[in-house]
Amino acid sequence: MAEAAIELIGINKSFGPVHANRDINLEVARGTIHGIVGENGAGKSTLMSILYGFYQADSGEIKVNGKPASIKTSNDAIAAGIGMVHQHFMLVDNFTVLENVILGAESNALLNSSIAKARSELVRLEREYGLQVNPDALIEELPVGLQQRVEILKALYRGAEILILDEPTGVLTPAEADHLFRILKQLKEQGKTVVLITHKLREIMAITDTVSVMRQGTMVATRETAKTTVEELAELMVGRRVLLRVDKGEAKPGAVKLSVKNLVVRDSRGVTMVDDVSFEVRAGEIVGIAGVAGNGQSELLEAISGIRNAVSGSAMLDGKPIDLTGAADPGELRERGLAHVPEDRHHVGLVLAFEENENSILGYHDDPRYLKGPLLNIDAIVADAKDKIEKYDIRPSNPRLKTANFSGGNQQKIVLAREIEQDPGVLIVGQPTRGVDVGAIEFIHKRLIAMRDAGKAVLLVSVELDEIRSLSDRILVMFAGRIVGERGPEAGEGELGLLMAGVEQKEAAE
Amino acid sequence: MSAPYAKLPAWADYGLIPLVNLAVAFIVAGLVVLLVGENPFRAAVILVEGAFGRGQGIAYTLFYATTFIFSGLSVAVAFHCGLFNIGGEGQGYIAGLGIAIVCLSLDSVLPWYLLFPIAIAAAALFGALWALIPAWLQAKRGSHIVITTIMFNFIAASIMVYMLVDVIKPVGAMAPQTRNFLDGAQLPKLNWLIELFGFAKIRSAPFNISFILALVMAWLVWLLIWRTKLGYEMRTYGFSPKAARYAGISETRIILVTMMISGALSGMMALNPTMGDQHNVALDFVSGAGFVGIAVALMGRSHPVGIVLASILFGMLYQGGAELSFEMPNISRDMIVIIQGLVILFAGALEHMFRPAIQALFASLSPKSVGMAEAGKGA
Numbered sequence: 001m002a003e004a005a006i007e008l009i010g011i012n013k014s015f016g017p018v019h020a021n022r023d024i025n026l027e028v029a030r031g032t033i034h035g036i037v038g039e040n041g042a043g044k045s046t047l048m049s050i051l052y053g054f055y056q057a058d059s060g061e062i063k064v065n066g067k068p069a070s071i072k073t074s075n076d077a078i079a080a081g082i083g084m085v086h087q088h089f090m091l092v093d094n095f096t097v098l099e100n101v102i103l104g105a106e107s108n109a110l111l112n113s114s115i116a117k118a119r120s121e122l123v124r125l126e127r128e129y130g131l132q133v134n135p136d137a138l139i140e141e142l143p144v145g146l147q148q149r150v151e152i153l154k155a156l157y158r159g160a161e162i163l164i165l166d167e168p169t170g171v172l173t174p175a176e177a178d179h180l181f182r183i184l185k186q187l188k189e190q191g192k193t194v195v196l197i198t199h200k201l202r203e204i205m206a207i208t209d210t211v212s213v214m215r216q217g218t219m220v221a222t223r224e225t226a227k228t229t230v231e232e233l234a235e236l237m238v239g240r241r242v243l244l245r246v247d248k249g250e251a252k253p254g255a256v257k258l259s260v261k262n263l264v265v266r267d268s269r270g271v272t273m274v275d276d277v278s279f280e281v282r283a284g285e286i287v288g289i290a291g292v293a294g295n296g297q298s299e300l301l302e303a304i305s306g307i308r309n310a311v312s313g314s315a316m317l318d319g320k321p322i323d324l325t326g327a328a329d330p331g332e333l334r335e336r337g338l339a340h341v342p343e344d345r346h347h348v349g350l351v352l353a354f355e356e357n358e359n360s361i362l363g364y365h366d367d368p369r370y371l372k373g374p375l376l377n378i379d380a381i382v383a384d385a386k387d388k389i390e391k392y393d394i395r396p397s398n399p400r401l402k403t404a405n406f407s408g409g410n411q412q413k414i415v416l417a418r419e420i421e422q423d424p425g426v427l428i429v430g431q432p433t434r435g436v437d438v439g440a441i442e443f444i445h446k447r448l449i450a451m452r453d454a455g456k457a458v459l460l461v462s463v464e465l466d467e468i469r470s471l472s473d474r475i476l477v478m479f480a481g482r483i484v485g486e487r488g489p490e491a492g493e494g495e496l497g498l499l500m501a502g503v504e505q506k507e508a509a510e
Numbered sequence: 511m512s513a514p515y516a517k518l519p520a521w522a523d524y525g526l527i528p529l530v531n532l533a534v535a536f537i538v539a540g541l542v543v544l545l546v547g548e549n550p551f552r553a554a555v556i557l558v559e560g561a562f563g564r565g566q567g568i569a570y571t572l573f574y575a576t577t578f579i580f581s582g583l584s585v586a587v588a589f590h591c592g593l594f595n596i597g598g599e600g601q602g603y604i605a606g607l608g609i610a611i612v613c614l615s616l617d618s619v620l621p622w623y624l625l626f627p628i629a630i631a632a633a634a635l636f637g638a639l640w641a642l643i644p645a646w647l648q649a650k651r652g653s654h655i656v657i658t659t660i661m662f663n664f665i666a667a668s669i670m671v672y673m674l675v676d677v678i679k680p681v682g683a684m685a686p687q688t689r690n691f692l693d694g695a696q697l698p699k700l701n702w703l704i705e706l707f708g709f710a711k712i713r714s715a716p717f718n719i720s721f722i723l724a725l726v727m728a729w730l731v732w733l734l735i736w737r738t739k740l741g742y743e744m745r746t747y748g749f750s751p752k753a754a755r756y757a758g759i760s761e762t763r764i765i766l767v768t769m770m771i772s773g774a775l776s777g778m779m780a781l782n783p784t785m786g787d788q789h790n791v792a793l794d795f796v797s798g799a800g801f802v803g804i805a806v807a808l809m810g811r812s813h814p815v816g817i818v819l820a821s822i823l824f825g826m827l828y829q830g831g832a833e834l835s836f837e838m839p840n841i842s843r844d845m846i847v848i849i850q851g852l853v854i855l856f857a858g859a860l861e862h863m864f865r866p867a868i869q870a871l872f873a874s875l876s877p878k879s880v881g882m883a884e885a886g887k888g889a
Binding site: 329331350351365375 | 753758
């Protein structure tokens with residue numbers, strides 16, 4: 001076997017009572033692609049942050065190319081030849097590709113020489129790895145896939161021999177993801193080492209040579225990818241058998257609960273994000289909106305839930321009009337039976353600094369059940385929260401605990417419990433399982449199906465194509481603010497992927 | 511991403527860290543005292559004795575603290591809603607106008623216990639209205655409230671100069687102030703309360719009944735923030751305007767209401783120096799108490815109990831500082847301001863400076879104690 005590019009020996013890291021990494025041993029052979037999988041909170045990101053110098057391990061040793069390395073800052077990591085591509089890109093939007101690449105690696109106060117050097121270096125990297133990108137393009141004008149390529153270029157420009165990618169495909173279309181994988185394979189052929197952190201098991205199977213599974217801060221197994229299966233990895237991740245498929249019966253669509261006509265929504269900069277969108281959702285069906293992040297789904301959700309004013313268009317809820325261009329406010333829509341699980345539970349759906357019970361009434365705090373005159377009826381609120389904690393198996397089961405101390409999956413359950421238990425007629429859900437662990441995903445999916453079977457109308461927006469395909473009864477694909485197609489749940493991934501990339505639309509225009 | 515800091519047990523969070531900050535502030539202040547050639551230990555003794563040594567000193571300390579409790583609560587209420595009201599100075603100053611109107615017109619008619627509630631209402635109303643304008647500009651026009659409230663301090667000062675010099679000043683008087691209030695607008699003293707604890711007779715100290723009002727307000731603010739629907743909405747908006755929007759809380763309404771409550775508390779700050787002490791409304795009677803409120807709120811972690819304690823600390827600095835500059839001529843009034851500034855710097859602005867070190871210490875001493883404060887509650 002090849003020499004180890006990275007060796008982690010006995011790494012421990014605690015945050016207070018949370019033992020995020022417990023005696024982690026990991027060896028990544030040079031010139032391989034090594035996957036690390038695990039549920040949210042399993043300690044993958046902590047481990048990589050230690051490797052990249054964001055955190056210091058409490059104990060343990062890091063060896064790079066066989067030599068002990070002391071990595072205290074990300075500069076140390078870069079010097080040791082480690083580069084990282086973050087989940088959220090660290091790029092300056094209004095800089096060019098070239099400017100971003102040299103940012104922080106300028107050789108002297110005057111930029112000219114750095115830029116000239118970088119330009120020739122970029123040409124070399126392009127030749128060697130097939131990483132084409134126009135060095136003079138502005139970042140904000142590049143699609144996400146190319147922005148990610150710039151991140152990779154940044155790392156390579158700094159001499160990275162070892163590349164860590166944190167959930168790299170979350171923002172990519174299937175085609176872009178394929179392209180990324182081709183690049184990674186090329187990097188591997190050139191002798192680079194790649195560490196891929198992901199929760200998508202299919203990607204692990206498709207591209208890695210070896211894979212390590214983390215659970216609750218420990219490294220539970222390392223396998224050669226060729227000798228393992230998706231089922232085994234899922235079981236290792238969760239610690240029990242998981243149902244990867246969603247069981248659901250035939251949908252029985254009833255009356256139209258929510259309809260939207262010619263909706264136009266602009267973002268705060270005045271850019272049209274939702275462009276003349278019309279659709280309806282019936283009782284007893286789940287309508288999924290597929291699309292790559294940033295194609296207007298977020299703004300669509302915000303407009304329908306009353307958070308953002310639409311520019312024009314009309315909408316009906318239960319056959320009665322709602323004015324999404326101004327008057328409708330989230331509180332009023334809630335009263336009329338439209339519940340909303342927002343995409344961003346950290347800043348919108350929850351107040352992380354609140355106690356769990358305080359979050360369990362957010363948006364419903366006008367309900368007389370929770371009030372005693374002008375005062376909050378804290379006993380009633382806590383009892384109600386306890387009830388939901390039991391029903392939704394939220395852990396830890398303490399309604400007085402700060403919400404920030406719950407894991408992503410449990411936070412999402414807090415939001416879902418709050419919205420579903422109000423028994424709304426229409427439920428709109430954004431990214432219900434983003435950053436949620438496998439066990440909770442199963443639970444959340446079952447809940448959504450149960451809502452549907454109880455005759456509720458469910459509108460689901462997700463960038464996870466698998467999720468859309470397994471839950472939806474009808475799939476609408478959004479691209480550049482428009483709905484570019486409607487398909488049944490049986491539609492293939494390739495077909496939907498093309499729609500999501502706007503391919504059909506371009507062909508139609510020709 | 512959550513902060514990589516461990517959580518401290520509550521007693522360390524609310525007790526130890528402020529004490530460490532305070533100790534460092536006093537050490538640095540001691541160095542300053544040393545620099546001007548005085549003995550810092552003797553200075554410390556004079557300061558503390560001046561503030562707490564005799565009944566007279568305690569009465570003055572609590573008198574100053576009274577004003578700071580109001581201004582600290584004012585800042586804290588706005589802060590819970592994510593608004594930084596640094597216009598307490600102006601809101602308190604303008605409230606003096608309301609007090610003047612009520613007192614000058616009613617002090618010969620009503621006894622103090624009937625006039626006081628009216629004066630409270632007037633002070634609160636004037637303070638609230640003065641805060642309402644920046645609040646409206648913030649809510650409707652997006653003008654940043656920090657900028658507008660500080661500007662409104664200057665406008666308030668100019669208005670008060672005009673009112674006191676050209677309108678309210680009795681004809682023929684030299685000083686830019688109202689005539690002295692009659693008995694009906696003079697608040698009863700509370701010095702007997704301190705004498706109850708065995709201190710010698712207090713000859714003249716302005717410690718008065720508005721201290722009780724301050725404590726009542728502290729309790730009401732606690733009730734408002736943590737026990738009412740309005741407080742819940744304020745905190746939601748303060749932590750996350752997006753979550754507030756999602757929850758159907760009107761941004762305009764919550765900003766206006768919060769700022770009016772904050773302004774009303776700032777307004778009530780004016781009762782103590784006017785009706786409680788000087789028995790008139792004079793030029794510059796607020797003298798910076800509105801700004802001290804910012805430090806008090808920061809140091810008291812925006813919690814009423816913390817604010818009362820921090821107010822007493824600042825009252826001590828004011829009273830003990832006055833004694834100090836009297837006893838040690840080398841230490842001028844300005845030096846006292848420097849010491850106060852250091853306390854503000856370490857307790858407020860640099861509040862988190864020692865936190866990582868203390869957290870690391872706790873984590874190494876007993877990993878279990880850290881962060882289990884809340885989780886352990888249920889067990």
